[in-house]
Amino acid sequence: MELLLKTCVLRRNACTAVCFWRSHAVQKPSVKKISTTSPRSTVMPAWVIDKYGKNEVLRFTQNMMIPVIHYPNEVIIKVHAASVNPIDVNMRSGYGATALNMKRDPLHIKTKGEEFPLTLGRDVSGVVMECGLDVRYFKPGDEVWAAVPPWKQGTLSEFVVVSGNEVSLKPKSLTHTQAASLPYVALTAWSAIHKVGGLNDKNCTGKRSVTELHRLQLEKHRVYPPPSLPPLCLYRVLILGASGGVGTFAIQVMKAWAAHVTAVCSQDASELVRKLGADDVIDYRSGNMEEQLKSLKPFDFILDNVGGSTETWALNFLKKWSGATYVTLVTPFLLNMDRLGIADGMLQTGVTMGSKTLKHFWQGVHYRWAFFMASGLYLDDIAKLVDEGKIQPVIEKTFPFSKVPEAFLKVERGHARGKTVINVI
Ligand SMILES: NC(=O)C1=CN([C@@H]2O[C@H](COP(=O)(O)OP(=O)(O)OC[C@H]3O[C@@H](n4cnc5c(N)ncnc54)[C@H](OP(=O)(O)O)[C@@H]3O)[C@@H](O)[C@H]2O)C=CC1
Numbered sequence: 001m002e003l004l005l006k007t008c009v010l011r012r013n014a015c016t017a018v019c020f021w022r023s024h025a026v027q028k029p030s031v032k033k034i035s036t037t038s039p040r041s042t043v044m045p046a047w048v049i050d051k052y053g054k055n056e057v058l059r060f061t062q063n064m065m066i067p068v069i070h071y072p073n074e075v076i077i078k079v080h081a082a083s084v085n086p087i088d089v090n091m092r093s094g095y096g097a098t099a100l101n102m103k104r105d106p107l108h109i110k111t112k113g114e115e116f117p118l119t120l121g122r123d124v125s126g127v128v129m130e131c132g133l134d135v136r137y138f139k140p141g142d143e144v145w146a147a148v149p150p151w152k153q154g155t156l157s158e159f160v161v162v163s164g165n166e167v168s169l170k171p172k173s174l175t176h177t178q179a180a181s182l183p184y185v186a187l188t189a190w191s192a193i194h195k196v197g198g199l200n201d202k203n204c205t206g207k208r209s210v211t212e213l214h215r216l217q218l219e220k221h222r223v224y225p226p227p228s229l230p231p232l233c234l235y236r237v238l239i240l241g242a243s244g245g246v247g248t249f250a251i252q253v254m255k256a257w258a259a260h261v262t263a264v265c266s267q268d269a270s271e272l273v274r275k276l277g278a279d280d281v282i283d284y285r286s287g288n289m290e291e292q293l294k295s296l297k298p299f300d301f302i303l304d305n306v307g308g309s310t311e312t313w314a315l316n317f318l319k320k321w322s323g324a325t326y327v328t329l330v331t332p333f334l335l336n337m338d339r340l341g342i343a344d345g346m347l348q349t350g351v352t353m354g355s356k357t358l359k360h361f362w363q364g365v366h367y368r369w370a371f372f373m374a375s376g377l378y379l380d381d382i383a384k385l386v387d388e389g390k391i392q393p394v395i396e397k398t399f400p401f402s403k404v405p406e407a408f409l410k411v412e413r414g415h416a417r418g419k420t421v422i423n424v425i
Helices: 002-021 086-092 097-103 183-196 206-221 245-256 267-275 289-294 310-317 333-340 342-362 376-387 401-413
Strands: 043-049 058-065 074-084 123-131 143-147 159-163 167-169 236-240 260-265 280-283 301-304 325-328 366-369 395-400 419-423
Touching: 043 401, 058 401, 074 143, 074 401, 086 401, 097 333, 097 342, 123 159, 123 183, 143 183, 143 376, 167 376, 183 245, 183 301, 183 325, 183 376, 236 245, 236 310, 245 260, 245 267, 245 301, 245 376, 260 267, 267 280, 280 289, 289 310, 301 310, 310 325, 333 342, 342 366, 395 401, 401 419
Parallel strands: 236 260, 236 301, 260 280, 301 325, 325 366, 395 419
Antiparallel strands: 043 058, 074 123, 074 159, 074 419, 123 143, 143 167
């Protein structure tokens, strides 16, 4: 227990350091606060669960304790909008509870079972109400967005506490409703594409390719090429599950970085993904998906948002022995720990990941897993792309706060075409 607490303090100190590093303006550290609509209230409305199960376990309460700042790097945000992701539906049913309970803050969960009442919801767009002593980058009244890690209390409530290093200033061009559709899926895609895949705006940009094309044309025809030449993108990306929350963001960021994008989705989503910039679209229900993929040039990078049987064929479409990478978001990491316990679950996970990585390495391609990462710094980068008009929020449906269970049912039914957002205010 003592070790756990020490680890926690160290982690908090690290977070504080990141917050400090992010400081733009030097301000005197002081607790800053703006008053809420009901300044003396200690409770707030929230959607919570008291046990894991089907949709009926979702309970609305007016009496959830308003969260307080426990650490100097934390901020309290008044939630204007949140969203529902597949992970919320899975967590409602108990997915990941074994590992997440280990990670929950010891101040909030003292003994087994005390994660309840649990608030779900990972995305928030809202207004900073109060800042801890070490928070320099934000002040009360700032409009911010964030994605809250799954081991913390979620955002389907009037207020939420997050670490300063998980928060970023909301893109000015978006409303709160629009902004709440992005952080969780955007940070997941960013983690897979940028952190794990190593891609960025430089190494897959089309500019280098245009220069290459010009050089080839000059050599061939000895004339300057006409200005209407299409850019030749050298970097080829395949996105499986392109029509959902992560996929619709991933298409846009890869296009912002000028890659060539092939999107795999259902036929009825093809118009949507084309509008987002996909160059080629393949209907996975057409019955000849693999033949269609074979007719295309091999890929440098595959982002798999579907998992399961896709692993058995998708890696065949990567370029061999050229550093090409397959990244999947669908991993057995949390499930293994739910089924086998922490130690055996981690062991099983390590063996599975290690053997798959090695097997594919010998076949000339990289095989990787990626996970959501809460990061205000990455959100800053994403906000820039949004304000430059390179990323649009893709919202399929918006629900009022009173209809959270309906939003869960919608996400649970699947076939998402973008995101499901909750207007909390
Ligand atoms: N590792 C991590 O930390 C994270 C993992 N994830 C996981 O990533 C996955 C994607 O997340 P998210 O985008 O939010 O999910 P969504 O539910 O928003 O989107 C999934 C999309 O995939 C489509 N789809 C389903 N089956 C196929 C298929 N065989 N081929 C192509 N498309 C298909 C669905 O539409 P349709 O069925 O109509 O074709 C839907 O549009 C989820 O499994 C999620 O659990 C998400 C976030 C973090």
